[in-house]
Amino acid sequence: MPIKEKLQFLTTNPGVYQMFDKQDQVIYVGKAKNLKNRVSSYFVKTHEQNKTRVLVANIKDFKVIVTATETQALLLESELIKQYMPRYNILLKDSKSYPYIFISHDKHPRVGFYRGKKHQSAQYFGPYPSAHVVRDSLNLLKKIFKVRQCTNSTYRSRSRPCLEYQIGLCSAPCVNKISDENYQSDVLMMSLFLSGKGRETLEKVSKKMQFASQNLEFELAARLRDQLIDLRTIQEQHTSSASNDLDVVSIAQQDGVSGIEVLFIRSGKQIGQVFILPKNSNNQDIKQVLSAFLPLYYLGKNTPKQILISHKLSDKKTIASVLNTHIIDTPNKDKKYYLNIANLTAKENLNQSLLSRFRKKSTLVHLQVILELGKFPNYIECFDISHMMGEATVASCVVFEKGVPKVSQYCQFDIKNITPGDDYAAMNQVVYRRYSKLLKDKKPLPDIIFIDGGLGQLNQAIMVMNSIGVDDVQLVGIAKGERRKAGLETLITVKDDKVNKINLPPHDPALMLVNHIRDESHRFAIKNHRKKRASKRTTSILESIIGVGKLRRMALLNYFGGLQEVKKASIHEIQKVSGINLALATKIVEKLKG
Secondary structure, three states: OOHHHHHHOOOOOOEEEEEEOOOOOEEEEEEEOOHHHHHHHOOOOOOOOHHHHHHHHHOOEEEEEEOOOHHHHHHHHHHHHHHHOOHHHHOOOOOOOOOEEEEEOOOOOOEEEEOOOOOOOEEEEOOOOOHHHHHHHHHHHHHHOOOOOOOHHHHHHOOOOOHHHHOOOOOOHHHOOOOHHHHHHHHHHHHHHHOOOHHHHHHHHHHHHHHHHHOOOHHHHHHHHHHHHHHHHHHHHHOOOOOOOEEEEEEEEEOOEEEEEEEEEEOOEEEEEEEEOOOOOOOOOHHHHHHHHHHHHHOOOOOOOEEEEOOOOOOHHHHHHHHOOEEEOOOOHHHHHHHHHHHHHHHHHHHHHHHHHHOOHHHHHHHHHHOOOOOOOOEEEEEEEEEEOOEEEEEEEEEEEOOEEOHHHOEEEEOOOOOOOOHHHHHHHHHHHHHHHHHHOOOOOOOEEEEEOOHHHHHHHHHHHHHOOOOOOEEEEEEOOHHHOOOOOEEEEEEOOEEEEEEOOOOOHHHHHHHHHHHHHHHHHHHHHHHHHHHHHHOOHHHHOOOOOHHHHHHHHHHHOOHHHHHHOOHHHHOOOOOOOHHHHHHHHHHHHO
16 A cells, blocks of 8 residues: 555554565664654655655655553564664664663762773663663663762762752762662662563562661652652563563454454564454454464464463363463453553554555445446545534535545534524535535535435435536435444435435445545544534633623623622622723623523
């Protein structure tokens, strides 16, 4: 699938992205708080840095791994960089050596960033894949261990604690805010942690905390408690207590299509993943698909000692016996980390796969045949109405060209002067406003107009189009299916006063395209409805009165103590507020009590 098309529907969740060249080699790994924004930024602007331009020129494809948090993305990025050693992460460093973290051998050791030849005056940890990974690690270390990172010259010149101490990021050994013994203990804990001895570090900190508590050193015990909490959080996010190899298998289903994501975990590190679309699995029970997949995929392979699955299977013991492995369906905390990544990535990859299907020209040709169109449906629009109990009614119009959304051409309409909750009148109004304007501006009309609703809403649209003299555009209603279940929608057309109802299989590419267009119009309408409702609720009724702006509103509220008291006030009482005369006071009372 072309990169630009993949970007259209990329998730906005945090995660890690991998860039591939034409040889299908990983050439760059990065993390993102918002995958869609970050990955898109590579392809939508000119980059100042030469190495970024070279990177983008060599990108032929990308893949993403979705995570629950940005912290998880950071940790996973580090693992993948170490695994693949992508040349644009590692080699474009002007021949500099790899970065390390060092702990000096001073009386009060410092921790810091180091690149170059090692000396005996310090203890080194690494190498790390990139400088930003080292700096992120150093930021984390000073939050937990509070070991100084200042230079020796700065350290020796201190006569009082610096800002780092004030905000809790250093224990200030320079001015004896911590004993030498406790400071050396913190340095030792940090050294163990950097050496990968996370569990040993936890045990030592826990024992020290208990000892301090027993000796009534409550301030020290509290500091050790916070340290212990931070260390445990990192352990839960980043490591697996299982020393055995583990595969994580997650299955997702959408529109009757199943997709399976397999993560490969070795010695607590994610070393790869694969996404698979099982054949002949359309509209099958999700557990049956997973049950059939496991033996087909693993028989004849080097099966790991443990397989973590996303769903509980009735034949789990039988499959485990055949594969000679241990199958887990109720993970503990550390394994949930990997299962969460697998679940999120399975959904994202399945969604991308389905989108690539119906963006193909053949899908639009298929839709053309189904709707008996005389021309190829290159340009499609869809309408949806949104309100809450009749409040703040809005309509959305989304635009698709060649099966791809044109977000810049989306429109929203505030619906006015109708009976609250009257969807028919709302649809009548928005269709008239949209297409009478297009005709007036002599702009092209769409090939298909989808109406999210049943025959009633469709008839309103047909009536409007007839009234403005448009009879060569196909209008199609999208009605909820049986039991309002997704994937069972009915397409409705009207030709020669005859109503035609079209029911397609849930996995039909044309129906999947229609559902996606409808879902996009629904999402856009809901988004704008919420925005309008929020705006309405944050606008005071006082400001709707001509002559009462923000200053007079504040004056009224401050004088009376709140809107309810203003409503109870008489004209004479309101006149006492600075800047309000008799005419305005009368107008305010009429508005609030009318």
